Amino acid sequence: MPELPEVEALRDFLDARLTGRTVEEVQPLAVSVLKSYDPPPTALHGRTVLGVRRYGKFLGVDTGDLHLVTHLARAGWLRWRSPLPAAPARPGKGPLALRVRLVPEEDGPAEGFDLTEAGTRKSLAVYVVRDPLQEVPGIARLGPDPLDPGTDLAAFAALLHGQRHRIKGLLRDQSVLAGIGNAYSDEILHAARMSPYARADRLTEAEVARLHEATLSTLRGAVERSRGVVAGELKAEKRVGMRVHGRTGEPCPVCGDTVREVSFHDSSLQYCPTCQTGGKPLADRRMSRLLK
Structure with missing residues (x-):
């Protein structure tokens, strides 16, 4: 998408x-x-x-x-x-x-x-x-654009304040922030060294600041890579720029650990255990249901 x-x-x-x-x-x-x-x-x-x-x-x-x-x-x-x-x-x-x-x-x-x-x-x-x-x-019903100058750290923190939701889903929620989907939310969380299961209302000020910076740097970098690329080649350019999304089983480019995946009914997320979850693999909900 x-x-x-x-x-x-x-x-x-x-x-x-x-x-x-x-x-x-x-x-x-x-x-x-x-x-x-x-x-x-x-x-x-x-x-x-x-x-x-x-x-x-x-x-x-x-x-x-x-x-x-x-x-x-x-x-x-x-x-x-x-x-x-x-x-x-x-x-x-x-x-x-x-x-x-x-x-x-x-x-x-x-x-x-x-x-x-x-x-x-x-x-x-x-x-x-x-x-x-x-x-x-x-x-x-769109929320603010993350690259809008008005979406500074204070505004970003206000969007997360009191949100009792996992940060992965919150980044994808178009009524919170406009334009981020499954792929770039994976990339942002990897850059922020943050678990996709982290709760927004439990993030420290330092973690919120790190997430805000990761959001800006990831999206700005992707925009710059895409600028000037002809329409027919944008999909390939997006895939090339990904560090964890769509890279299940490959080595993390930061630490070398194996990129893992969690699957859901209509999508999946990718993450690096060493960079994001203290080395602990997250439970794959699809496999958990099969083992019951």
């Missing part, structure tokens, strides 16, 4: 290619993709793009009083097409969910982008709205 750094890189990528261009057509091709119906996608036809914004893990194409907003979810992706195929896209064919076609520039090729979604679990979402902050439910 694309998280804050990849979505920020996609924002940069699209902003450079869409701003000032005119939308010729927005064509939904999958029944499940469109989550709003008034105004319709055709209302965007003929509008000029003013810029592209990021809201947590959401992307918004701004055309003034109308916005095309998307959340790529677990298996969605964006593919820039230059040139676009001349033949019209056909609904129900493959992973293609939505196509945006731009009015060609003088003597230029037909260009635009496709939104695609692999697999059978369809979660990719597209909205056409007047006010993303009010009309897109996922944006309306």
